[in-house]
Amino acid sequence: MVSRVxxxxxxxxxxxxxxxxxARRKIxxxxxxxxxxxxxxxxxxIIGAARTQQSAGDWRGWVGEALEEFVAAAxxxxxxxxxxxxxxxxxxxxxxxxxxxxxxxxxxxEGVVQAFYFSVAPSLFGDLAERLHQFGIARxxxxxxxxxxxGTDLASARALNRTLSEYFSETQIYxxxxxxxxxxxxxxxAVRFGNVLFEPLWNTQYVDHVQITVAESVGxxxxxxxxxxxxxxxxxxxxxxxxxxxxxxxxxxSRFEPDAVRDEKLKVIRALDPVxxxxxxxxxxxxxxxxxxxxxxxENEASRTESFIAMKLHVANWRxxxxxxxxxxxxxxxxxxxxIVIHFKEPPHSIFDEDAGSRANVLSIRLQPDEGIDLRVxxxxxxxxxxxxxxxxxxxxxxxxxxxxxxDVPDAYERLIMDVIRGNQTLFMRGDEVEAAWAWTDPIIxxxxxRGDRPFPYDxxxxxxxxxxxxxxxxxxxxxxxx
Ligand code: NAD
Numbered sequence: 001m002v003s004r005v006x007x008x009x010x011x012x013x014x015x016x017x018x019x020x021x022x023a024r025r026k027i028x029x030x031x032x033x034x035x036x037x038x039x040x041x042x043x044x045x046i047i048g049a050a051r052t053q054q055s056a057g058d059w060r061g062w063v064g065e066a067l068e069e070f071v072a073a074a075x076x077x078x079x080x081x082x083x084x085x086x087x088x089x090x091x092x093x094x095x096x097x098x099x100x101x102x103x104x105x106x107x108x109x110e111g112v113v114q115a116f117y118f119s120v121a122p123s124l125f126g127d128l129a130e131r132l133h134q135f136g137i138a139r140x141x142x143x144x145x146x147x148x149x150x151g152t153d154l155a156s157a158r159a160l161n162r163t164l165s166e167y168f169s170e171t172q173i174y175x176x177x178x179x180x181x182x183x184x185x186x187x188x189x190a191v192r193f194g195n196v197l198f199e200p201l202w203n204t205q206y207v208d209h210v211q212i213t214v215a216e217s218v219g220x221x222x223x224x225x226x227x228x229x230x231x232x233x234x235x236x237x238x239x240x241x242x243x244x245x246x247x248x249x250x251x252x253x254s255r256f257e258p259d260a261v262r263d264e265k266l267k268v269i270r271a272l273d274p275v276x277x278x279x280x281x282x283x284x285x286x287x288x289x290x291x292x293x294x295x296x297x298x299e300n301e302a303s304r305t306e307s308f309i310a311m312k313l314h315v316a317n318w319r320x321x322x323x324x325x326x327x328x329x330x331x332x333x334x335x336x337x338x339x340i341v342i343h344f345k346e347p348p349h350s351i352f353d354e355d356a357g358s359r360a361n362v363l364s365i366r367l368q369p370d371e372g373i374d375l376r377v378x379x380x381x382x383x384x385x386x387x388x389x390x391x392x393x394x395x396x397x398x399x400x401x402x403x404x405x406x407x408d409v410p411d412a413y414e415r416l417i418m419d420v421i422r423g424n425q426t427l428f429m430r431g432d433e434v435e436a437a438w439a440w441t442d443p444i445i446x447x448x449x450x451r452g453d454r455p456f457p458y459d460x461x462x463x464x465x466x467x468x469x470x471x472x473x474x475x476x477x478x479x480x481x482x483x
Contacts, residue, residue, distance in 0.1 A: 005037045005039050008039060008040065008421040009422075011044050011112050011113035011114070012045050012107075012114050012115070013031075013044070013046050013047070013115045013116075013117065013417075014049050014115070014116045015027060015028075015046065015049065015119055016049050016095065016117065016119060016124075017050055017118070017120040018119070019048065019051075019052050019062070020120070022147065023048070023066075023119050024062075025066070025070055027117065027119060027417070028066055028067070029066065030411050030414040030417055031084075031414075031417060032067050032071055032081075034417070035083075035084045036080055036084075039418060043112065045088075045089060046089070047089045047090065047091060047107065048063075048088065048089070048090040049092075049093045050093070051095075052092060053092045054092070056088065059088065059090035060090075063085060067084075091103055091107065095120060095127045096124070096127050102135060104135070105135045105136060108137060113143075113423075114139055114143070115420050116128070116132060116143070116145070117145040117417075117420075118145060118147060119147055122150070122151075126163040129144065129164055130166075132144075138167070138168070142168075142172060143172050143174055143423070144168055144172060144174065145417075146174070146175050146176065147176055149234065149239070150175055150239075150429070151438060152229075152234060153441075153445075154435060154438035154441075157435055157438045161434070165431075170430065170431055173431070174428045175430075175431070176428060176429075177243050177428075179240045179412070180429075181414075181416040181419075182368075182412045183371050183412075183415075184373065185244065185367065186427075187365070187373060188340065188365050189247060191363075191365075198363070199252065202342075203319045204321055205345075208344060209323055209324045209325070209343050209475075210325045210341065210342055211326045211339075211340075211479065211480060212245060212325065212326070212327045212328075212339075212341075213327075213329070213337065213338060213339055213341075213479075214241060214328075214338045214367075215328075215333040215335065215463075215482045215483075216329075216332070217333060217335050217336045218332065219291050219292075219297050219460075220297045220298065224294075224298040225298065225299055225300075227297075227298065227307075228299075228300050229305075230305070231305040231306045231307075231309075232306045232330060232331075233441060236309075236329040237309060237327060238438060238441045240329075241327050241329060242437045242440075243265070244340055245268065245315075246264075246265035247265065249268045249320060252264075256426065258425040258428075261426050262426075262429075262433055266436055267317075269436040269437055269440055271316050272313055272440050273314040277447060277453070279311055279313075279471070280309065280311045281465060281471055282308065282448070282453065282455040283308035283309070283456045283458040283464050284303070284305075284307050284456075284457055284458070285330075285332040285458055285460045286458065286460060287460070288460035288461065290460045290461060291332075304453070304455060306455045307330055307331040307332065308328070308330030308455070308458060308464045309327075310327065310464060310471055311326070311471075312471060326472060326477075326479070328464065332461070333461070333462065333463060333464060334462060334482045336369060339365060339367060339480070340365040341362060341363070341480055342362070344361040344362065344363070346360045352389065353386075353387065356386075356387045357389050357390075358389065359376075359378045359389055361375065362376040363375045364376075373395075374393045375393070376393055377391060378390070379392055416428070
C-alpha cells in the first residue's frame with residue numbers, strides 16, 4: 001500500500017492529564033506513530049501538563065516506557081524514539097489553583113496551531129477552560145479536545161456545554177468519540193456514498209433489519225465502582241452505539257464537511273421513537289472461572305446497573321419506517337467483537353426450487369478485532385447435483401486487501417488528533433448532537449428506574465441473557481454469533 005502522508009502545520013499540543021492512563025496508552029503512542037510516519041513537522045511540540053511535580057526529563061522517561069509497552073517493537077527505532085522525545089516538554093499545573101499557569105503562558109509560541117487536550121476528569125473541564133482564558137493562554141483560534149464522558153444526563157451535558165461556551169466557540173471544541181476515528185467507520189461512509197451499489201438499497205424496502213454489536217470479553221474489573229454509576233447505557237449506548245447508528249441511518253450529507261455530516265446525524269437522533277420497555281433487555285454477568293460477578297466487581301450487592309443492554313429501536317422517517325435497528329453491548333461476553341451488520345431482505349420471488357434454499361445478502365462492517373467489510377452474496381454451490389444455493393463472502397479485510405499487517409491500520413486516536421491540528425471537526429460530536437443523545441437516553445433510564453426493573457443475570461462468556469435472544473426471536477430473527 002502506498003500511503004500518502006501530508007504533514008500537518010507546526011503545533012503546540014498541551015496534554016492536560018499528561019501523566020494519566022489515557023495519555024500513556026493512547027494519546028502519546030498515537031502521536032509517536034504519526035511522528036514515525038513523518039506527519040509531524042519538526043517545529044511540533046507536545047507539552048505534558050499534570051499535577052505531578054517532575055522535570056521534563058522525568059516525563060520523557062515515562063513516555064519512553066509507555067512507547068515500549070504500546071508501540072510495536074518494529075516501529076521503535078532508537079533514533080526515532082529519541083527524536084520524538086525531544087519534542088516533549090513538561091509542566092506541573094494545578095487545574096484548581098494558580099500553580100504553573102503563568103509558566104504555561106510563557107511557553108506558548110506565536111504562529112503555530114494551539115491545541116489543548118483535556119485528558120482529565122470531566123469535573124476539571126470547566127477549571128481548565130477558565131484558567132486558559134484567565135491567564136491569557138488560549139488564543140481565539142485555539143482548539144480544545146474533551147474526552148468522554150460528556151455529561152451523565154441532559155442537564156449535566158447542557159451545563160458542561162454552557163461552561164465551555166463561556167470561553168470557547170463551538171468551532172474550537174472537539175468532543176472526542178474514538179469510535180468515529182476508526183478506519184472502518186469512515187469506510188462505512190465511503191461504502192455508502194462512494195459507490196452507487198449500496199445507496200439505492202439502503203432503505204426499508206431492501207433492508208430487513210440492522211444489528212449493531214459492541215461486545216467485550218473483559219469485565220468492569222478495577223473500575224467497578226465508577227462503572228456502577230454509569231452502566232452500559234450511559235457508558236456505551238448514548239455515545240458510541242448512537243454514533244454508529246447515526247452514520248448507518250443518516251441521509252447523504254451534501255458534502256463530507258463538519259456541519260453537513262453533523263446536521264444529518266442529529267436528524268437521526270431526533271427521529272428516534274421512544275423505546276418501549278419490552279424492547280429493552282438489561283443484564284449483569286454472573287461469577288465464573290473468569291472472575292467475580294458484576295455485583296462483586298462493582299462492590300455493590302444490591303446493584304441494578306446493567307453490564308449488558310440490548311434494545312430495539314425505530315428511526316421514524318421515510319427511509320427507515322419498518323426496519324428495526326437492534327443494538328447490544330456488554331461486558332464479559334463470549335469474545336471482543338464490534339460490528340454493524342445490514343441484513344438485506346430476501347429476493348421477492350425465488351425462481352429456484354424450494355430445495356435450492358434462499359438467502360439474503362448480509363453486509364457486515366467489522367470495527368474490531370480485525371477491521372474490515374464483508375458482503376455475503378448468494379451463488380450456486382459448485383459441482384454437480386443441481387441448483388443449490390450457498391452464500392459466500394466477498395471479503396475486504398483491510399489488513400489483507402490493503403497490504404498492511406494488522407498493526408499498521410492506524411489507531412483512531414492518530415487520525416482524530418491530526419484532525420484537531422488540521423482543524424477538521426467532521427469526526428467530532430457537536431454540542432447539540434450530544435444533548436440530543438442525552439435527551440433520548442434520559443427518559444429510558446428514568447423509565448426502568450421508576451419501574452424498578454432488575455437486570456437479568458447472564459453467564460460470563462455467553463452472548464448475554466436469554467431474554468436478549470428472545471428480543472429477536474419474537475420478531476423471527478436472530479442475532480449474529482459473537483465470536
Ligand atoms: P487518570 O486518572 O489516569 O489521569 C488523570 C490525570 O489528570 C493525571 O495526569 C493527573 O495528574 C491529572 N490531574 C488530576 N487532577 C488534576 C489537577 N487538579 N490539576 C491538574 N491535573 C490533574 O485518568 P485517565 O484514565 O487518563 O482519563 C482521563 C480522561 O479521559 C477522563 O475524562 C476519562 O473519563 C477519559 N477517558 C479515559 C479512558 C481510558 O482508557 N483511560 C478512555 C476513555 C475516556
